[in-house]
Amino acid sequence: MEISARNVLKGKVKDVNPGAVNTEVVIELSNGVEIVSIITKDSAERLGLTDGKAVYAVVKASDVMVATD
Amino acid sequence: MEISARNVLKGKVKDVNPGAVNTEVVIELSNGVEIVSIITKDSAERLGLTDGKAVYAVVKASDVMVATD
Amino acid sequence: MEISARNVLKGKVKDVNPGAVNTEVVIELSNGVEIVSIITKDSAERLGLTDGKAVYAVVKASDVMVATD
């Protein structure tokens, strides 16, 4: 599957913290940078997200804000 | 200013493509990875985004999806 | 690729309207219902979206609001 979202960043799961409805997933990109994701608990289970698993962080361009110091 | 968005990734502007209402901004993270952002043209001008400028890509955790191969 | 977004709805492209930065894509689901998408022009071109092409409309659960009459 190829998706319209412009940003598909390679990484691996570093941490998975399940809540009642949502689960927090910490993804470590290849360069050591961490990116945090909140997805539904069902999706986390469906994707079989466990520590070390190779994943992509997928982000739409319109969901990326820009900030300056 | 500190913000609730969990992901604040350091980088610099690599490209700025203005449209009528929105502008596309390509940000190069420190590791060479590129992340693409769409913001309003007014915001791009207000922030003075030009090639090479140091910026942050800011993304809410709930806007980060996870994908597997 | 499998994605955390909960909603992956099968359909086909009914219309593609490109702007300067963004493109509007109308997707007809199998039941005749239409769903409208705005993606970047680059993504529309990269995916080769043309009338009749088989696609999926992908929507995160947190982006689906509920309304009542």
Next chain:
Amino acid sequence: MEISARNVLKGKVKDVNPGAVNTEVVIELSNGVEIVSIITKDSAERLGLTDGKAVYAVVKASDVMVATD
């Protein structure tokens, strides 16, 4: 009330799963297709969402991604 969101899809509630802050709502569209929504628990209660209730799934065009096989 009429809203700018382009997608207003008719359906009925098929399932409601409340968490601490958010509630997951499964909506069955007229054609049997299911769409999953995460809204705040307060909103789910305010709207009186129970199984079988007629509702609309409301989605902004910019929140609809497009994927191809």
Next chain:
Amino acid sequence: MEISARNVLKGKVKDVNPGAVNTEVVIELSNGVEIVSIITKDSAERLGLTDGKAVYAVVKASDVMVATD
């Protein structure tokens, strides 16, 4: 229509700036505070948005970030 989005703020249209695909709408809340919206051009036309028109700014709770100085 009642909607799950938690924030429905009363105001009136102060400015409408159409682009090719999207339109920028400036809404003045009752207290003089301005809130800016980007919607599709089609939606702006469908809603008949013109200066002075009474409208609501509708925002999901998960789309509101919090910042501190």
Next chain:
Amino acid sequence: MEISARNVLKGKVKDVNPGAVNTEVVIELSNGVEIVSIITKDSAERLGLTDGKAVYAVVKASDVMVATD
């Protein structure tokens, strides 16, 4: 830090309701209008959000819908 998000509304925290993964924050704008935010529990703790604290509600223009009666 200056951010591309067009809407940065001054207010103070009126209520904080933590869940397992997400926290609901009610912000009272200077005019008495309330705006509700859902952020991650970690962010709420990192920002030290307690009743009465001065904060900003930050919202992207593309996350503001427009509705009419």
